[in-house]
Amino acid sequence: MTVQENYELNIGPQHPSTHGVFRIKVSMNGETIEDLDMIVGYLHRSMEKLSEERTYTQNIPFTDRADYLAAMSNNLGYCLAIEKLANVIPPQRATVLRVIFAELQRIASHAMANGTLVSDAGAWQTPLLYMFREREKILDLFEMTCGARLTTNYMRIGGVAFEPPAEFYPLLNDLLGELPDKIDEYMDLLSTNEIFIARTKNVGIINPKDAINASLSGPALRGSGVPWDLRKADPYCDYDNYDFDVPLGLIGDSYDRFMVRMFEVKESVKIIKQALNNLPLGMHKTQIPLALRPEPGQLYFRTEGPRGELGYFVVSDGGPAPYRLHIRPPSLINLSLLKQLAIGSSLPDAIVTLGSIDIVVGEIDR
Amino acid sequence: MVLTNLQVPGKELSEIITEFSSDSVLDFSEDWVQIDKSNLLKILNFMHTNSNIDAAQLCNLTAVDMLDYFEVHYHLQSLDLKKLYSLKVIIDRDTSSLPSICDIYLGANLQEREIFDLFGITFTNHPDLRRIFLWEGFAGHPLRKDFLQMENVTPGLPSFPFEEEGKQNR
Numbered sequence: 181m182t183v184q185e186n187y188e189l190n191i192g193p194q195h196p197s198t199h200g201v202f203r204i205k206v207s208m209n210g211e212t213i214e215d216l217d218m219i220v221g222y223l224h225r226s227m228e229k230l231s232e233e234r235t236y237t238q239n240i241p242f243t244d245r246a247d248y249l250a251a252m253s254n255n256l257g258y259c260l261a262i263e264k265l266a267n268v269i270p271p272q273r274a275t276v277l278r279v280i281f282a283e284l285q286r287i288a289s290h291a292m293a294n295g296t297l298v299s300d301a302g303a304w305q306t307p308l309l310y311m312f313r314e315r316e317k318i319l320d321l322f323e324m325t326c327g328a329r330l331t332t333n334y335m336r337i338g339g340v341a342f343e344p345p346a347e348f349y350p351l352l353n354d355l356l357g358e359l360p361d362k363i364d365e366y367m368d369l370l371s372t373n374e375i376f377i378a379r380t381k382n383v384g385i386i387n388p389k390d391a392i393n394a395s396l397s398g399p400a401l402r403g404s405g406v407p408w409d410l411r412k413a414d415p416y417c418d419y420d421n422y423d424f425d426v427p428l429g430l431i432g433d434s435y436d437r438f439m440v441r442m443f444e445v446k447e448s449v450k451i452i453k454q455a456l457n458n459l460p461l462g463m464h465k466t467q468i469p470l471a472l473r474p475e476p477g478q479l480y481f482r483t484e485g486p487r488g489e490l491g492y493f494v495v496s497d498g499g500p501a502p503y504r505l506h507i508r509p510p511s512l513i514n515l516s517l518l519k520q521l522a523i524g525s526s527l528p529d530a531i532v533t534l535g536s537i538d539i540v541v542g543e544i545d546r
Numbered sequence: 547m548v549l550t551n552l553q554v555p556g557k558e559l560s561e562i563i564t565e566f567s568s569d570s571v572l573d574f575s576e577d578w579v580q581i582d583k584s585n586l587l588k589i590l591n592f593m594h595t596n597s598n599i600d601a602a603q604l605c606n607l608t609a610v611d612m613l614d615y616f617e618v619h620y621h622l623q624s625l626d627l628k629k630l631y632s633l634k635v636i637i638d639r640d641t642s643s644l645p646s647i648c649d650i651y652l653g654a655n656l657q658e659r660e661i662f663d664l665f666g667i668t669f670t671n672h673p674d675l676r677r678i679f680l681w682e683g684f685a686g687h688p689l690r691k692d693f694l695q696m697e698n699v700t701p702g703l704p705s706f707p708f709e710e711e712g713k714q715n716r
Contacts (some may be wrong), residue, residue: 220678220679221677221678221679221680221681224679224680226688226689228664228689229688229689229693264548264550265548390652392602392603392625393602393603393651393652393653394651394652394653395603395604395605395651395652395653395654396653397605406625408625413552413625413628414550414551414552414628414630415551477548477577478548478577478578478610478619479548479550479577480550480606480619480621480630480632481550482605482606489605491605491606491621493606493608493619493621495610503610504610504611506606506608508605508606508608512656512660513653513656513657515656516652516653516655516656517652545679
């Protein structure tokens with residue numbers, strides 16, 4: 181007679197499939213996960229504390245470093261929150277430029293998310309590098325506009341920092357022309373691929389009720405078929421003037437979350453095309469006082485980041501620095517269901533589930 | 547003072563809550579409603595289940611150190627009605643504890659752990675109340691206003707040797 185004992189397996193903090201310094205401790209019974217504990221905090225920089233000693237403008241670079249794969253979206257959410265609090269109205273041109281850059285960032289971020297998911301599912305490197313090809317072009321556009329590829333620090337309170345250079349627009353048009361074809365290429369390569377379907381279909385199913393109760397947002401929530409996109413539900417930056425659809429998943433498995441991201445890229449292309457057609461002339465930034473002092477008050481403002489509801493909770497005491505700044509991290513909160521999803525599944529399935537939720541550790545830890 | 551698009555005005559929300567439980571609302575302003583700590587679970591349960599409010603999702607949970615007391619902010623939302631509710635609870639600094647709302651909203655789990663870690667507010671009946679970002683044994687809670695950044699480093703962690711050398715040489 182043999183006696184079976186659970187054994188503990190440690191994944192990370194340095195591991196390709198944890199997408200950063202993120203550690204998972206699993207208790208395994210043979211091939212089955214019986215318990216999961218996630219250990220985060222390796223990248224904790226206490227941004228929220230540091231931001232209390234810096235002016236509102238000085239805090240913008242912190243938001244880049246929270247979600248370093250979607251710096252533009254984080255800049256945008258923060259600047260919109262402070263503008264709302266301080267009653268600053270950005271010029272129309274800045275608003276449209278912001279939409280263009282936020283949607284470009286969404287495409288880059290989704291390319292990264294889906295590329296690494298496919299990589300986690302076993303298609304080592306080739307699809308990932310395919311998607312990096314397009315992401316690279318977007319990062320080049322960022323670089324020629326603001327000098328940085330990842331930590332862009334591009335948005336400002338009251339507008340954007342720089343006007344894109346003249347060569348930006350033809351390159352962007354080329355990219356928009358070829359992106360839908362490239363997406364179709366990935367779909368041909370992956371969405372009907374037998375191995376990829378076997379690895380992702382019916383893996384990590386989240387039902388809509390649990391998804392809502394566990395505060396999931398973004399593609400993780402829409403993958404379960406919940407039609408909730410803050411660009412539609414709570415429009416900011418005049419998103420209600422753009423014509424786009426919100427792709428939804430059918431059953432909420434990893435495959436659905438992958439497909440939602442793929443279709444969202446197509447929708448983002450649509451939005452950028454409309455924005456380019458309606459780009460008004462004028463200033464790209466409005467003048468604000470050097471030390472902005474919003475009226476005492478509090479505000480919770482959220483935008484739809486690539487990973488979900490990206491919220492900023494700001495408390496002002498009338499001084500030049502925020503009294504309290506809280507970043508609502510979609511990556512952390514989307515992990516609320518990871519334990520329930522992993523228990524009872526096998527380790528490779530749990531890795532695919534984690535990959536399909538799409539985390540960025542800089543944002544989890546802040 | 548600042549209302550976002552979907553946010554329900556504090557006055558409207560306070561009337562709904564008062565109708566359900568008459569002495570629960572302690573204060574309200576344009577954008578928030580302050581409720582009694584002891585009725586927190588009751589009110590959240592009501593808001594979660596009542597179909598006219600339908601606060602199906604907890605979108606944000608955070609705390610603020612107001613020097614004399616802590617404020618804990620709950621931001622709830624209804625996906626069907628497209629509404630955002632903003633509640634706050636005030637608790638003592640010394641006996642800082644609150645009932646956990648994990649039974650109602652699963653999404654509160656990690657956020658309550660974060661508040662416990664960074665503010666030192668305990669949540670009773672939380673299924674797994676541990677520090678989340680900092681290590682066990684870290685002295686103090688960084689987001690409290692009285693946490694001094696450099697002087698409060700955990701004793702026992704050695705400073706870098708070259709730092710000490712530099713000091714002697716100077």
